[in-house]
Amino acid sequence: MQAFFNDKAGKWKNGRKDIFANLTKAFLDNKSPVIWFHCASLGEFEQGRPVIEAFKLKYPKYKVLLTFFSPSGYEVRKNYAGADYVFYLPLDTRSNTKRFVQIVNPTIAVFVKYEFWYNYMNQLHDKGIPLYLISAKFRGDQYFFKWYGNWFRGQLNLYAKIFLQDVDSEELLNSIRVKNKQLAGDTRFDRVIAIAEQAKSDAIIESFKGNNKLWICGSTWEEDEKQILSVYKRLEEIGQKIKLLIVPHEIGEKHVKQVIEQFNAKKYSEVNSEQAKNLNVLVVDKMGMLSALYRYANVAYIGGGFGKNIHNLPEAAVFGLPVVFGPNYHKFTEAIDLIECKGGFTVSNSEELSDKMKNLFNDANYCQQCGRAAKAYIYNGSGATEKILTELEKVAKP
Numbered sequence: 001m002q003a004f005f006n007d008k009a010g011k012w013k014n015g016r017k018d019i020f021a022n023l024t025k026a027f028l029d030n031k032s033p034v035i036w037f038h039c040a041s042l043g044e045f046e047q048g049r050p051v052i053e054a055f056k057l058k059y060p061k062y063k064v065l066l067t068f069f070s071p072s073g074y075e076v077r078k079n080y081a082g083a084d085y086v087f088y089l090p091l092d093t094r095s096n097t098k099r100f101v102q103i104v105n106p107t108i109a110v111f112v113k114y115e116f117w118y119n120y121m122n123q124l125h126d127k128g129i130p131l132y133l134i135s136a137k138f139r140g141d142q143y144f145f146k147w148y149g150n151w152f153r154g155q156l157n158l159y160a161k162i163f164l165q166d167v168d169s170e171e172l173l174n175s176i177r178v179k180n181k182q183l184a185g186d187t188r189f190d191r192v193i194a195i196a197e198q199a200k201s202d203a204i205i206e207s208f209k210g211n212n213k214l215w216i217c218g219s220t221w222e223e224d225e226k227q228i229l230s231v232y233k234r235l236e237e238i239g240q241k242i243k244l245l246i247v248p249h250e251i252g253e254k255h256v257k258q259v260i261e262q263f264n265a266k267k268y269s270e271v272n273s274e275q276a277k278n279l280n281v282l283v284v285d286k287m288g289m290l291s292a293l294y295r296y297a298n299v300a301y302i303g304g305g306f307g308k309n310i311h312n313l314p315e316a317a318v319f320g321l322p323v324v325f326g327p328n329y330h331k332f333t334e335a336i337d338l339i340e341c342k343g344g345f346t347v348s349n350s351e352e353l354s355d356k357m358k359n360l361f362n363d364a365n366y367c368q369q370c371g372r373a374a375k376a377y378i379y380n381g382s383g384a385t386e387k388i389l390t391e392l393e394k395v396a397k398p
Contacts, residue, residue, distance in 0.1 A: 051134060
């Protein structure tokens with residue numbers, strides 16, 4: 001674990017080495033207008049991505065600058081084709097922000113979700129460069145809402161507009177009289193809808209499923225897999241015939257081998273369509289496949305809820321699947337909403353997971369009803385990207 005953090009800290013430091021020389025070189029001959037998107041990490045990037053791509057499509061003359069604070073975002077997306085430039089964000093000091101804005105010379109700036117870099121915000125404001133906060137979420141325990149938060153509240157006025165994900169955030173900002181806001185929804189919903197509509201078929205998974213019911217367990221961690229294994233054994237014992245597809249969050253060789261041994265499974269990368277047909281459990285050991293594979297499932301279990309963070313619920317729900325997840329979901333609006341609309345379910349242990357799987361797999365009408373509710377929730381919440389783009393059009397150069 002220490003080696004992991006040392007490696008991350010090294011990338012964080014090295015990524016900012018000679019940052020201004022590299023920025024100067026990159027922007028030296030640029031004559032095009034620049035829109036700057038900043039994301040803390042990979043999760044925020046996924047929320048900003050629909051807006052980046054929609055803006056670029058509408059305004060191809062613009063150069064897109066994408067910055068990250070964290071290596072986990074930069075290292076994965078440093079070659080992202082939707083941006084013309086990808087850099088780490090220099091530290092938020094007065095001198096750094098002044099140099100950064102002078103070199104990049106953005107005409108529009110967009111921060112995603114939780115970004116409050118006050119020197120950057122002030123520098124942009126002083127230069128008359130409109131700054132937007134998109135996919136924003138606020139919590140009552142943030143300093144904006146404390147008795148001592150007057151200065152912090154004032155900083156929110158530096159945004160030209162704040163686009164909010166949910167009604168709770170809107171009510172919090174109403175409580176401190178913030179006017180420059182709009183309830184837009186979650187841009188990830190637009191993203192998962194686009195992915196679902198473009199999802200490609202997979203011959204191995206089609207053969208693996210056949211005419212059977214398929215339970216897909218996505219982005220699982222070790223604790224998730226313990227619960228799943230216990231439940232799968234129970235389902236086998238009562239003669240419940242289902243196929244199980246596991247897509248671990250970490251696909252390192254050691255972890256994948258452990259999952260394969262536990263479930264007596266095979267690796268996706270080592271089977272063909274004919275071999276997959278006769279398997280009961282298959283483990284996907286390739287990155288980037290999960291979102292398209294949900295199309296084949298009847299029920300989805302989403303990992304992370306027995307740890308700190310539930311993973312992407314919308315990318316499963318969009319396919320009309322009931323989504324099941326662990327107990328640590330309370331920070332996730334979509335989890336709360338899916339429970340409320342009966343499209344999602346939380347479980348605290350293997351007994352509860354077993355009961356829920358039996359209910360869903362034994363009652364096809366109930367399963368489909370829950371799946372329809374999950375899908376409707378996603379589609380009814382879509383459109384945030386278009387709302388944001390409409391506002392950006394007011395300041396974008398044609």
